Amino acid sequence: MKLDDVSTDLEEVLLTEPQIHDRIAELAREIERDYADEPPLLVGVLKGAVMVMSDLARELSIPVEMDWMAVSSYGSGTQSSGVVRILKDLDTDLNGRRVLIVEDIIDSGLTLSWLHANLQSRGAKSVEILALLRKPDAAKVAVDVRYVGFEIPNKFVVGYGLDYAERYRNLRGVGVLAPHVYA
Numbered sequence: 001m002k003l004d005d006v007s008t009d010l011e012e013v014l015l016t017e018p019q020i021h022d023r024i025a026e027l028a029r030e031i032e033r034d035y036a037d038e039p040p041l042l043v044g045v046l047k048g049a050v051m052v053m054s055d056l057a058r059e060l061s062i063p064v065e066m067d068w069m070a071v072s073s074y075g076s077g078t079q080s081s082g083v084v085r086i087l088k089d090l091d092t093d094l095n096g097r098r099v100l101i102v103e104d105i106i107d108s109g110l111t112l113s114w115l116h117a118n119l120q121s122r123g124a125k126s127v128e129i130l131a132l133l134r135k136p137d138a139a140k141v142a143v144d145v146r147y148v149g150f151e152i153p154n155k156f157v158v159g160y161g162l163d164y165a166e167r168y169r170n171l172r173g174v175g176v177l178a179p180h181v182y183a
């Protein structure tokens with residue numbers, strides 16, 4: 001789905017498909033350098049990270065493994081609740097592994113702060129974080145993020161994996177949702 005296909009639902013376009021593609025390629029070059037000695041296990045956080053995981057993994061020229069977790073923090077509203085639940089756990093033993101968490105967005109930081117500690121406690125050799133988007137103005141806890149795609153304003157954004165009530169995940173770009181959609 002293109003940004004133009006839902007233009008009346010968007011207040012503003014934040015990121016186009018080529019902008020996202022180019023930034024993911026830049027991050028992939030950094031990851032290739034940082035993990036040249038030992039390929040990482042990419043841990044994607046469902047469902048939002050599906051697009052960034054898919055594009056990042058294919059962009060990388062080093063072998064990676066992929067696994068997935070599903071955690072819940074939002075429900076279908078527009079604000080983080082701070083409550084994190086594991087809905088689906090990893091299949092992989094993390095003991096001694098270099099783990100790279102792949103996320104679509106850091107909003108309050110509560111999800112990733114919790115997830116980072118959780119994965120570290122499983123005996124991983126290292127746990128780093130990649131987030132395509134970060135909202136600095138929404139941070140409630142500090143999270144040490146190694147790779148950030150874009151810093152964005154504290155607005156309700158959808159697209160490229162990010163949803164509102166499960167819609168807009170398949171949008172190729174990222175936009176600010178118009179208030180009339182969720183009012």
Ligand code: PRP
Pocket residue numbers: 045046047048049071072073074075080103104105106107108109110111112162163
């Ligand atoms: C979103 C996003 C992060 C989290 C970020 O997931 O994918 O996991 O919220 O918010 P935080 O920094 O305030 O914790 P969501 O719970 O909406 O699930 P989804 O990926 O399935 O849409």
